Amino acid sequence: MSSFALLIAAVLSTVPPLPQAVQEFERGQRLAGNGDIAGAREAFGNAVRLSPGYAAPINELGILLVSEEKLPEAVAQFRKANAADPSFGLAYNNLGFVLRKLTRFGEAVDAYKSYVALEPKDAAGLFGLGEAYRGAGDQANALTAYQRCASVAAQQGNEKLKAKAEAAAAPLQKALGVSAPPASAPASAAKPAAAEAGVQPGAPASAPAVVPPEKVALANQRIDEALRARAAGRLHDSLLTLQEASSADPGNAQAVFELGKAYALLNSYPQAIEHWQQVLSMGVNETTRAAAQQNIEKAKQKMAAAGPATTPDAAPAAGSEQPKAPALPQEAQAAYNAGVKLYGQQKYGEALQQFERAIAIKPDFAHAFAARGSTYFAQKEYVRALNDYGQAMRLDRAMASPLFGVAEAYYAMGRKSDAAPYYQAYAASKAADAQPNLQEIAKKRLAERSK
Numbered sequence: 001m002s003s004f005a006l007l008i009a010a011v012l013s014t015v016p017p018l019p020q021a022v023q024e025f026e027r028g029q030r031l032a033g034n035g036d037i038a039g040a041r042e043a044f045g046n047a048v049r050l051s052p053g054y055a056a057p058i059n060e061l062g063i064l065l066v067s068e069e070k071l072p073e074a075v076a077q078f079r080k081a082n083a084a085d086p087s088f089g090l091a092y093n094n095l096g097f098v099l100r101k102l103t104r105f106g107e108a109v110d111a112y113k114s115y116v117a118l119e120p121k122d123a124a125g126l127f128g129l130g131e132a133y134r135g136a137g138d139q140a141n142a143l144t145a146y147q148r149c150a151s152v153a154a155q156q157g158n159e160k161l162k163a164k165a166e167a168a169a170a171p172l173q174k175a176l177g178v179s180a181p182p183a184s185a186p187a188s189a190a191k192p193a194a195a196e197a198g199v200q201p202g203a204p205a206s207a208p209a210v211v212p213p214e215k216v217a218l219a220n221q222r223i224d225e226a227l228r229a230r231a232a233g234r235l236h237d238s239l240l241t242l243q244e245a246s247s248a249d250p251g252n253a254q255a256v257f258e259l260g261k262a263y264a265l266l267n268s269y270p271q272a273i274e275h276w277q278q279v280l281s282m283g284v285n286e287t288t289r290a291a292a293q294q295n296i297e298k299a300k301q302k303m304a305a306a307g308p309a310t311t312p313d314a315a316p317a318a319g320s321e322q323p324k325a326p327a328l329p330q331e332a333q334a335a336y337n338a339g340v341k342l343y344g345q346q347k348y349g350e351a352l353q354q355f356e357r358a359i360a361i362k363p364d365f366a367h368a369f370a371a372r373g374s375t376y377f378a379q380k381e382y383v384r385a386l387n388d389y390g391q392a393m394r395l396d397r398a399m400a401s402p403l404f405g406v407a408e409a410y411y412a413m414g415r416k417s418d419a420a421p422y423y424q425a426y427a428a429s430k431a432a433d434a435q436p437n438l439q440e441i442a443k444k445r446l447a448e449r450s451k
Helices: 019-033 037-050 055-067 071-084 089-101 105-118 123-135 139-155 159-176 213-231 235-248 253-265 269-280 286-304 330-344 348-361 366-378 382-395 401-412 416-428 436-450
Strands: none
Touching: 019 037, 019 055, 037 055, 055 071, 055 089, 071 089, 089 105, 089 123, 105 123, 105 213, 123 139, 123 159, 139 159, 213 235, 213 253, 235 253, 235 330, 253 269, 253 286, 269 286, 330 348, 330 366, 348 366, 366 382, 366 401, 382 401, 401 416, 401 436, 416 436
């Protein structure tokens, strides 16, 4: 394993594991050291089964996945270790390392911050935090992290890491016009002083909050993903991704504007109008204001018309006209959209209620069945998820997403043989809602099974 982040010796969880679990964990370490990956995986798995809250072997299973370049799976494994024991710092460090390799820098920042809070004197962790901040485009916090790393490394006599941190800090110091950190440099982005921002004591609670830079970067990334999904005709995916963008950075006018359009493309005009009206209150430029106002008027016309109308105009520089979703009863569509929003906020119980309402109104609503299946999957209710994905496939044979859902549910249940034909079908699908990144995961699952 090439990184120091994955070579640190694992320590026991703060919850005492069973002696047999410790023996299996130590056996797994010996096997891994001798290159017996399959044997190590079995031993670590035994340790976890004996003591489910034992974070050390859960973490080691993640390390094995990294050694096999199964990075998304490793992320999930390290998160399991975090959940099993939040005080087990090593898993946060390893999680940050893998997220950086996946260029998911905003999430990597959160992982390293958790690690540094537990291990503030680990210079390597501070360097990783600096790398994550830099990847997220937050130069100020990256500089602070590198400088803290250099200071800690100097105290510990680690001249090599000190020099590395100083070299990383130098171009940031130049770009930011600073030569040394403030005496009490904060770990997060500084907020403007009250006088400069015009905020007085007793200011209204609605004053805009400072959004962390990593959240801003995440929102912009999600907007790009959503627009690509929309261009491919994946309207459901686009709406869900824009919900994530808006949640990450509520003040992002583009996210709100495009979210309005996403609702309009699904014929949910009241929600579309609500979002475009929000854009008008956000201090946007005149061109964007005019586009939002024009879309509001067109949406009102559609609501009043008996038949279909043209798609609302795009925001400036947004591509060609997008495909339209099939007409649905407005009540069913509104319930579906509300469920998607709640799902994006991880309010799964409330999301289920909305999807069930949509299905009650329109019993052949394939997308609602697929969405409810995904919600059951998120709650680890795999049998129910299978039932809903199967119903979605029966109702709309053109959809690919339920194929992947069925495969993942079988996989999570340990029924890999049953999952294989669904992964195969999804990987080969040319349907509009087939996502290339998920098709790659399907191919990897199939390759894993053939080993």
